[in-house]
Amino acid sequence: MKTLSAFVMLVLPFWKGRKALALWILLFVTLFFELAFVQVSVWINTWNKEFYDALTVFDGQVLKPLVLDYIAFIFLIVATIVLSNWFGKKLCFSWRMAMTQAFQKRWLHAHAHYKIRLEHEPDNPDQRIAEDINLLSEMSSRLIRNLVLNIARLSAFITVLWVISGVQTMRIYSMDIQIQGYLVWIALAYAMIATTVMQLIGRNLQPLNIDRQHREADYRTTLLRVREYGEQIAFHRGEPAEINRMDREFALIQRNWKTLIFQELKLDSFSALQFRIAWFVPLVATIPLYLGKAITLGDMMQAQNAFTAVLAGFNWFLNNFKDISEWSAVVTRLDEFSKSLGSADDETPNRPADAKTKLSSKNLSIFTPDKRPLLNHIHFDVHASQWLLLDGPSGVGKTALLRVFAGLWPCYSGSFKLGENVMFLPQIAYIPQDNARHIISYPRREPFEDGAIIAALNDVGLAHLVSRLDEPWHNSLSGGERQRLAFARLILHAPDIAIADEPTSQLDIPSSLDLIETLKRCCPEMTFIGTCHQPEIKQAFNRVIHLRKQGSISNYLKKEAMAR
Secondary structure (H helix, E strand, C coil), X not given: CXXXXXXXXXXXXXXXXXXXXXXXXXXXXXXXXXXXHXXXXXXXXXXXXXHHHHHHCCCXXXXXXXXXXXXXXXXXXXXXXXXXXXXXXXXHHHHHHHHHHHHHHHHHHHHHHHHCCCCCCCCCHHHHHHHHHHHHHHHHHHHHHHHHHHHHHHHHHHXXXXXXHCEEEEEECCXXXXXXXXXXXXXXXXXXXXXXXXXHHCCCHHHHHHHHXXXXXXXXXXXXHHHXXXXXXXXXXXXXXXXXXXXXXXXXXXXXXXXXXXXXXXXXXXXXXXHHHHHHHHHHHHHHHHHCCCCCHHHHHHHHHHHHHHHHHXXXXXXXXXXXXXXXXXXXXXXXXHHHHHHCCCXXXXXXXXXXXXXXXXXXXXXXXXXXXXXXXXXXXXXXXXXXXXXXXXXXXXXXXXXXXXXXXXXXXXXXXXXXXXXXXXXXXXXXXXXXXXXXXXXXXXXXXXXXXXXXXXXXXXXXXXXXXXXXXXXXXXHHHHHHHHHHHHHHHCCCEEEEECCCXXXXXXXXXXXXXXXXXXXXXXXXXXXXXXXXXXCCCCEEEEEEEECCEEEECCCCCCCC
C-alpha cells in the first residue's frame, strides 16, 4: 500500500486537468483495442467447441466455413494487438514526456539541483530523470493494460467455465454435496495457493532491484567522471587507479547480479512448474465428465481454454510478480527523488526598497550544513557603481557568503536584500555542450548578435576565437580562456550587479588588471562584488570588507577602506 500511495502521489499531477486530456484519450483507445482482443478471444473459444465437435462426428461440411472464420479471427487478433501496442507506446512516451519536463523544471527550479547536494541528496538524480521516469511510464502502462485485459478476460470466460462445469455432486461420508461451477472454484483455489507460494519465494526481489539500479548508476557515474576529468587523470597517470575503482564498482554489480539471478531462478522454476500444472488441471478435472458423456470433446477443449483465461485473471499478481517488483523499486527511487526536490528551499531574497542600494545585509550569520558557524552578524550596504572586495584568509567563508547572495546556500540566519539584474561568476566558468554563440551568450536562451559577440571577444583578448563561432568549445578552452569568456559574458549581458568568486585566479597579473579596466570601461555603472587572493588585483576595488577568524569561530569585523 505504501508503494501504491507513493505511485499515486507521483503520477496524479499528470492525470488531471486539461493537459491530461490527451493522456486519457490515448489510454481509452489503448484499452478499447485490448478489450476488442478479449472479445475476439471469446469468439475463438466458441469456435474451438464447434471445430472439435465437428471433428468428432467427421462433419466436413461444417469444417470448411469454420476454417474461413478462423482466418478472419487471425486478422482481427493481429489488428487488435498491433493497434493496442501502437497506441500504448504513444501513451508511454506522452506520459514520460510530461513527467520528464516536470521533473526537469523541479530539479532546476530555485537551484534545487545544487541545494539537495548539501545534505541527503539521492544517488544519481540524472538516472532518475532519464531512466526511472521512462521505466515508470512503460511498466505502469504495461501493468495497467495487463490488469484491465485480465479483468476483462476473467469476466468474459468465467461465465463460460461456470456453465460448462454444471452442477456436480460429491459424496463426503454419508452426505451428498452439490457444487456449482466447480472448475471456477478449482481455478480460484489454485491461484490463491500459487500466489502465496510466489510471494514467499520472491519477497526479497524488490530490495534487490533497488540495489541493482543503485549499483548500475554508480558504475555509470564512475565512467562519466573519467570522461569529464580525462585531462586531470592523464596528467596524474591515474588510469590504473581508475581501473581499480571501476573494478570495485562493477564487483558490486556482480554481487547483486548473482543474488538476483538466484532469486529469479527460484521464481522462474516455480512459475514454469505452475504453468504446466495449470494447463493439465482442467483436462484432469473434465475427464470424468467426458468419459461419462456429460460433455463433448468440444466442451472439453472449450473448458480448457476458458480455465486458462480465468486462471490468468486470478493469477495476475503471480504472472506479473517480477514486473511488479521492478516497478515498485522504480516508484521508491522516484518518490525519494521527488521528496528531496520538495524539501529544497526555494525562497528568493527580498528586493531593496532603495534603488541606489544594490546589496544590503542585516544580522547575517552563515554556518555549514552540520551547523558549524562560519560568519556571524554581518551588516553592510553596497551602493551603485561600487567595486567591493570581500577579503579574508582561505576558509573564512567568503565563497559561502557569495552562495548565500546567489540563493544557493540555505544554511544562514538573518536577512539580506539584493537588487535586480544580477549576474554571478563562479570560479570556473560553465561551458555547455553547444556551439560557440550559445556558449558565449550563456545563460541567455538565444545568442547575441554576431557583431556584439565579436566585439566582446576582442575586448577580453579572445580575438583568436572569432573564426570559430560555429564550433563547440566545451573541450578546447584553457582555464585562463574560460575566465576571459566570463568577462565577455559580463560585457554582453551588462548586469547592474556582478558577484564573482576569484574571477581572475587563472590569469597573470597584467592580464587580470587589463580585463578589469576593460570591464570598468564597458560597464561603468556596474556594481561589482568579488573575492580575490592576488594583492595587485585587490587595488582595483574601491571598497574592502575584511572577514577574519578568531579562534575556531569566524567573526565578522567590519572595516571599510577606499582604494589606495
